[in-house]
Amino acid sequence: MSRNAELLATIRDRAGAKAPRYGLILGSGLGHLADKVEGVAIDYADLPGFPGAGVSGHNPKLVIGQLGGTRVAILGGRAHYYEHGRADAMRVPLEVLADLGAEAILATNAAGSLRPDMPTGSLMLLSDHINFSGLNPLIGEPTDARFVPMGDAHDPDLRAALREAAAAEDIDLQEGVYAWYSGPSFETPAEIRALRILGADAVGMSTVPEIILARFLGMKAAAISTITNMAAGLSDEAISHEHTKAMAPLGAAKLERVLTRFLRSETA
Ligand code: HPA
DSSP: OOTTHHHHHHHHHHHOSOOOSEEEEOOTTOGGGGGGOEEEEEEGGGSBTBOOSOSTTOOOEEEEEEETTEEEEEEOOOOOHHHHTOTTTTHHHHHHHHHHTOOEEEEEEEEEEOOTTSOTTOEEEEEEEEETTOOOTTTTOOSGGGSOOOTTOSOHHHHHHHHHHHHHTTOOEEEEEEEEOOOSSOOOHHHHHHHHHHTOSEEESSSHHHHHHHHHTTOEEEEEEEEEEEOTTSOSSOOSHHHHHHHHHHHHHHHHHHHHHHHHHHHO
16 A cells, blocks of 8 residues: 555545645744635545644644635645654645645644844745754655755755745745754854854744755655744843734745745746
8 A cells, every 4th residue: 555545535525526726834823814815625634644732823724725726725724743753744634635636735834933134023034944853854865866966955946936926926035045953942142143153144943944854755845934033132122922923924924925925926
């Protein structure tokens, strides 16, 4: 029996067999986009291998249907390394996206900014990332496929199309390097100064394992952060998960417009 055969049967039974073109992964406070899809929602609880209740501010459902005229599969919530110490916690959901036929993933997240010119409410397209955690979702993968090249992990064509979509919506889309910090504690000011020297523009606790898994599984990838705070030591602003959830809507509305415009342009 092929990988995840039962999961795929459940999903195709409920949502139809037509392949989604893109898999979208929604970060903290960004779950509303799933409600805009005309399609079928399946609770993660009905999909063994998908994350459990997870983190507040997420919407743990797989939603498959049309958004901006394009067929998408949306992961309304993600598992993070810090929940249970497994960097490969998103492997099954990503495998399912690949098995359903998605050609690319678009990941979103909430992140802290390291740049004074990129304040709370900004959107940042990831030009690249730094794996500051030293962890990897492919540790233990026995095949040679584990040696995934990461030179163009953040796909240049997808990034260009996302930039165009933002411009068409008249939305400022910054671009920069995202550093993955394991969490769940936030960074210290010294860690943020170190990350700045290393070349990071934003910091967060997700996404990088998903980009690695997507490339491993043969899907293209791109990601956008919504900036919910200045990183530790860079402002007097409070840093907390509550604050992240409260600030995510500032960028979320813009992010939804960028993604919807991107998907609409893909149908043309
Ligand atoms: N650090 C790490 N993760 C985050 C932050 C931050 O400042 N803000 C939102 N997610």
